[in-house]
Amino acid sequence: MxxxxxxxxxxxxxxxxxxxxxxxxxxxxxxxxxxxxxxxxxxxxxxxxxxxxxxxxxTSLPEEHAGTVSTIGAAVGRIQRRGAWRVPRTLKVESAYGRVRLDLSRAIIEYPVVDIELQLGTGGARITVPRDAVVDVEGLRTGLKDLRYRARQPSGPGEPRIRITGTMGTGRLKVRHARR
Incomplete structure (x- = not known):
């Protein structure tokens, strides 16, 4: 020991x-x-x-289900998810040129912690999180523009935790809480 x-x-x-x-x-x-x-x-x-x-x-546990990690990407153009879409445990978003819009306000979130990994070249990203979500952006590196996020006071136990990591090139990331 x-x-x-x-x-x-x-x-x-x-x-x-x-x-x-x-x-x-x-x-x-x-x-x-x-x-x-x-x-x-x-x-x-x-x-x-x-x-x-x-x-x-x-140790010796099977790895997480393949369905808990998902990658979406586009070389050019817009990446958008909104409405009642199922959020994987880990979401990897890759875009060379284009905008990213992720709306988690009405999404189905089955995990207490969701990791969103951004790998963006140019173009901005906007992520709308549930009203009661706790957001962690400590693992995100930004290029030319700063991150725009105003943290909310946690409302209590059970709120989803959204961890945003990765690299932003020349675009800006805006994170906001849903109003409803």
């Missing part, structure tokens, strides 16, 4: 734990792990004090 001085991995975040719990639930629902194994792993996830302990609780 490693001592706390030997293990330098950071503490697991709330998002890391929620993602791990989601993976366990999916594996159990797909009958890839037994009820007893799920109970044991749940305990390990909830009591993990380091990232490595959290990772150990997930």
């Amino acid at each position: 490693t001592s706390p001085q030997e293990d330098t991995s950071p503490l697991p975040s709330k998002d890391d734990r929620e993602t791990a719990l989601q993976r366990l639930q999916e594996a159990y629902a797909d009958e890839r792990i037994s009820h007893q194994e799920m109970d044991e792993r749940l305990g390990r996830v909830l009591t993990a004090k380091t990232q490595s302990e959290l990772a150990e609780a997930l």
Whole structure:
């Protein structure tokens, strides 16, 4: 067993734990792990004090469903999603030249944490998130223009978390909360 001085991995975040719990639930629902194994792993996830302990609780689990990662892209033109569309766990958006419009306000969000990875050259992006969503833009690198986002005060437990990462070239990203 490693001592706390030997293990330098950071503490697991709330998002890391929620993602791990989601993976366990999916594996159990797909009958890839037994009820007893799920109970044991749940305990390990909830009591993990380091990232490595959290990772150990997930070893030998099947990878996330292929349907939980989706890529949309266009070399030139507009990328747009709106209405009641199903949001994958991880959405990769790639565009060399063009605008991106993602409206998650009426989308079906099945995951507690959604990662949106942007790889945009020129052209801007606008993302509308649900009214009660918590947005994290710390992993986003912008080029010429700054990000436009005014964070909202979290309304309570259970709100979806939207993490936006990636690279913006010359365009601007605007993130806003839905009004309804």
